[in-house]
Amino acid sequence: MALPSKELSEQALDALITREQTRVVAPLTEWRSLSMSLRQEGLIHDASTARQSAQREYVAEPVVPGSGWFRTTARWTMRLAASAALVGVGIVAGRGMTFGQDFITQMQLAISDSTGSHGTSVRIGGKEFSSKADARRTLLRAQTDYQRAAAFLAATDTGPRITAEPDLYRDRLAGLDEMTAASLAAIKDAPRDPLLNQYYLSASAAREATLQQLGNALPVGSTMTSF
């Protein structure tokens, strides 16, 4: 009986190395966190993304059957409905938070406080902010809560799945892209406007949630080839 070899041959080692060279792993990073860093670096231009979204569709394979005038009309109707709904939500939210001329004036006063708001206390809608930093912290906390809640609702969506109509999600995405682009353009003119910033962040969070829902709604075996 032959003794077991104490060494692998050079050729066998080379064969293992060849196999190792072609090994792939699941991505170590998530696009969400990577894209945040790229945005901070200024390497993602949202205007560019939004512009291109108007030219291209959210494509999935196989393509869901159905085309022509009805589909096109339905798509634009749903797109407008999505935009209108979001704008409506904003208006209702605005009313609920007593957004009016007084509010805007107070907000402008608070923001234009060039002393850093040390020692200045401004009460808005029953909430008192002692400084800009205090207001920013509150805003950041609210944004984070909103995004987490949106992600949670998307992940635990137990409502009726519209698996036969992923187009609904595509239309919502297109509407959200338009809203994102519009709010981003507005932010360029008024970069410190909290309302516009909130709109932009809300639209971005809703877009991420919708992407997840679109992924869930696609037929089994389909893959999103663009987003």
Place this chain on the structure above:
Amino acid sequence: MTTHQTIVQRAVEGDERALRQLWMENAPHIDAVVLRLCGDRDLAADVAQEVWIQIFRALPSYRGDSQFGTWAHRIAVNRTLNALRKVRRIAKVEIDVEDDTATAPENPESDTERGIVAESIDQAVRQLSPGARTVFLLHDVEGYTHEEIARELGITTGGSKSQLFKARAKLRRLLAHLAEGFSAGVGQEHGTPI
């Protein structure tokens, strides 16, 4: 302009879809390189993020002379080595590589006597000293020459060759138990008899 060039161009312009597409297509390979060199998944995850930011930062300098994956691979290796240097892992590698006396004397029987075996080359590589591991991975897996390795690690080509020799010898011992599988035809990509 080819589709791929168009995607790269759009990525340079900051189009998120194009950037994401490049990432999706290349992350499995690029991240594998990062993971191999780091040897630790948590560290590799942090480094991979830096690597991808660097790749996209350098994108305007990509001229299309080589495949995007090949170009990105070089950046991934450089950036990973830099990151490892930062966490003072490479410092030890450089000492090991330059000063052979720093390494314990090689004993061909030691690994098998201690019963140390590896189930895969990946596992076996982790048992190499940091210097030998880096040189082996760069040369045999990533395709770097000894001159390039010497430049990257700041060592001599002789040191690189010496570490590679030791690494391969140790790997052959650690993976000796796989020889039977090879002789039985398992994993014989080259059809080489063992």
